[in-house]
Amino acid sequence: MINMNNNLQTFLNLADAVIITDVEHRILAVNTSYETITGYTSEDIIGKKAGILRTPYTPKETHQAMKAALNAGSSWSGVFTNRKKNKDLWHSSITITPFIVEETAYFVGVFRELEQLERGFYLDDQRIGRIQKSLLKVLAISCEIRDPSIESHLSRVQNLTEQLVVRHNERNLLNLSVKALSLIAHSSILHDIGKSAIPEGILYKPGPLADYERKIIEMHTLIGVDIVIKIYAELDDELFESELSTAKNIILHHHERWDGTGYPHQLQGMDIPLEARIVSVVDVFDALTTKRPYKEKWSMELAIQYITEQKGKHFDADIVDSFLSLYEDGMITIE
Ligand SMILES: [Fe+2]
Numbered sequence: 245m246i247n248m249n250n251n252l253q254t255f256l257n258l259a260d261a262v263i264i265t266d267v268e269h270r271i272l273a274v275n276t277s278y279e280t281i282t283g284y285t286s287e288d289i290i291g292k293k294a295g296i297l298r299t300p301y302t303p304k305e306t307h308q309a310m311k312a313a314l315n316a317g318s319s320w321s322g323v324f325t326n327r328k329k330n331k332d333l334w335h336s337s338i339t340i341t342p343f344i345v346e347e348t349a350y351f352v353g354v355f356r357e358l359e360q361l362e363r364g365f366y367l368d369d370q371r372i373g374r375i376q377k378s379l380l381k382v383l384a385i386s387c388e389i390r391d392p393s394i395e396s397h398l399s400r401v402q403n404l405t406e407q408l409v410v411r412h413n414e415r416n417l418l419n420l421s422v423k424a425l426s427l428i429a430h431s432s433i434l435h436d437i438g439k440s441a442i443p444e445g446i447l448y449k450p451g452p453l454a455d456y457e458r459k460i461i462e463m464h465t466l467i468g469v470d471i472v473i474k475i476y477a478e479l480d481d482e483l484f485e486s487e488l489s490t491a492k493n494i495i496l497h498h499h500e501r502w503d504g505t506g507y508p509h510q511l512q513g514m515d516i517p518l519e520a521r522i523v524s525v526v527d528v529f530d531a532l533t534t535k536r537p538y539k540e541k542w543s544m545e546l547a548i549q550y551i552t553e554q555k556g557k558h559f560d561a562d563i564v565d566s567f568l569s570l571y572e573d574g575m576i577t578i579e
């Protein structure tokens with residue numbers, strides 16, 4: 245034990261786990277609670293860097309925010325998921341305060357265990373994203389399993405949506421977060437989920453549709469929203485809350501048109517949510533360039549020409565420009 249000033253010694257008498265480090269985060273002292281909780285004895289741990297307990301479950305940003313606050317001389321509180329000596333995870337909220345004693349700076353960290361997290365663990369954003377993505381894909385495919393070509397359509401729509409939303413965000417300086425971008429890309433796979441409730445005879449009918457048949461097909465937007473609301477209510481997890489509103493916007497509005505002649509709500513222009521305006525361009529492009537029971541496959545040139553002509557009519561002109569810029573960069577291919 246280093247020779248520690250009385251002020252610092254007082255902290256070690258607290259009932260909570262306490263750690264004292266130098267400004268390089270090298271451990272100078274820990275108290276008995278710390279030893280009991282982590283399984284490390286003072287001898288094990290003194291002189292080591294505090295980071296030895298670190299796990300990938302604590303987001304990088306948490307460590308960055310902590311260092312920034314401490315370097316600025318202020319105290320910091322946050323949640324860490326650390327690892328005990330026996331490799332178990334340890335979730336705790338920690339408050340770290342810089343202390344200056346006799347012209348030397350120390351960091352004093354006081355941990356509070358988070359009871360409710362004992363059985364769970366933190367997921368970093370990337371992992372959450374990956375889990376959401378595969379869950380949504382399974383969901384979308386299983387709902388539309390009757391059509392063997394659907395899986396490739398959904399994957400193409402998802403990939404192209406991802407490219408388009410990223411490009412559009414850059415070109416129009418929309419400042420969307422990485423999370424928002426991937427939310428739109430991931431949710432796009434659900435756009436036609438409501439088709440699971442439409443009779444196959446109508447859905448895959450070759451040739452023109454009767455008026456009432458068209459009305460039934462148009463219901464896939466409303467039915468789809470109903471389906472996701474039920475699924476998300478079942479999941480009942482805030483992890484999926486923002487996902488739900490993005491998914492709902494895409495499912496409900498991907499057939500709206502910029503000029504207000506779409507369905508189901510005849511929304512116009514910017515009243516149509518951005519995510520729906522984006523998916524709409526991608527969905528139409530993919531539908532044109534693939535063979536369907538009722539139509540032949542269009543060439544790339546013809547499809548691009550159609551999309552261009554529909555600027556300000558079917559589609560948001562700015563989004564079409566972003567789409568065309570992807571095309572000019574050779575990033576759009578068809579099978
Ligand atoms: Fe649709």
Ligand SMILES: [Fe+2]
Pocket residue numbers: 435436527
């Ligand atoms: Fe579609």
